[in-house]
Amino acid sequence: MRALVLDAYGLSPRGMDLPKPSPGKGQVRVRVRATSVNPIDWKQASGMFRPILGARFPGFVPGYDLAGEVDEVGPGVSGFTPGQRVHARLSGSAAGANAEYALAGVDALQQLPDSVDFAAGAGLPLAGMTALQGLRDVCGLPLTGATGRVLVVGASGGVGHYAVQLARHAGAHVSAVCSGRNAALVRRLGAQEVVDYTQADAFSGVAPFNAILDCVGVPVGEYLPRLLPGGCFASCLPGPSVFAHGLLNGLRGKKVRPVLLKGNAVDLGVLGGLASAGKLETVVDSRFPAGQLAAAWERSRTGRAVGKIIVEF
Ligand SMILES: NC(=O)c1ccc[n+]([C@@H]2O[C@H](COP(=O)([O-])OP(=O)(O)OC[C@H]3O[C@@H](n4cnc5c(N)ncnc54)[C@H](OP(=O)(O)O)[C@@H]3O)[C@@H](O)[C@H]2O)c1
DSSP states (O other): OEEEEBSSSSSOOEEEEOOOOOOOTTEEEEEEEEEEEOHHHHHHHHTTTTTTSOOOSSSBOOOOEEEEEEEEEOTTOOSOOTTOEEEEEOOSSOOOOSBSEEEEETTTEEEOOTTSOHHHHHHHHHHHHHHHHIIIIISOOOSSSOOOEEEEETTTSHHHHHHHHHHHHTTOEEEEEEOGGGHHHHHHHTOSEEEETTSTTTTTTOOOEEEEEESSOOOHHHHGGGEEEEEEEEESSOOHHHHHHHHHHHTTTOEEEEOOOOOOHHHHHHHHHHHHTTSOOOOEEEEEEGGGHHHHHHHHHTTOOOSEEEEEO
């Protein structure tokens, strides 16, 4: 099978032929039709997270998000049959999505509804589950009912554009931080208020929030005054300042918490259900053929992607 492979840390995966992987116990081999780029892909490939998320060389196949069809099921697998449309966020640090065939554990694999195409199926897993878990599990939003004021920082990106829709679907009043060029898009996705971070005094006159989901890595201290007492600041880029503010502000009644994705088939099912019901759109920033994974990463590295970058196999 053709695969995109790295034999050392770097940002230029090359196409090469590898043997088709055999599904082990509890695994399914998927014929990959689309993958999506997440910043973790090129961060891991570059060696940025070497101590916590190293890559195994030679023959490292990057990528965590995929959509495709079941090709073969391993021992002990029930509920999946060859030809079935599926999608997954691959678990562990081995990655492996950017190949014609990839192995997924059944705990990570979900049926892809017929009405959801492979691009959306590949876009949803990592970014969608991060948005869902950040809002629901970290900020405590119910998926139905009024939940107060929610601010999504980085609202036009992969995680952010799903978060805007999920928060609105949860009944929240949604405010979105993005640049002016993306304002119309985030309004269409459900934001009732847009804060253009490129303007001076962008937050002037904006009321405080019950929850802030940071998909950019903004300075926590600058955003805490915008959080109501009892509110939660959830960071998708948790560094030392998030943990320090978490300790300090916990005492003052404001929560500052990391979002740490836990990929699982159940949450993927929630997202697929919303997508097939027309309540969760995947905005596609750009599409690349598989051979151009390096160019897709380059686009992601600009930090300007609007929605998801899709790689098609
Ligand atoms: N902790 C976890 O488990 C977890 C899971 C998923 C992702 N992440 C991390 O979360 C981050 C976001 O991921 P992603 O996939 O959403 O990234 P992305 O798609 O690359 O985000 C790009 C978006 O960020 C916006 N942006 C850039 N600077 C901004 C600013 N100062 N204020 C507001 N918006 C800004 C850009 O809009 P403009 O062009 O308008 O600026 C663009 O639309 C990444 O660092 C990723 O590694 C963490």
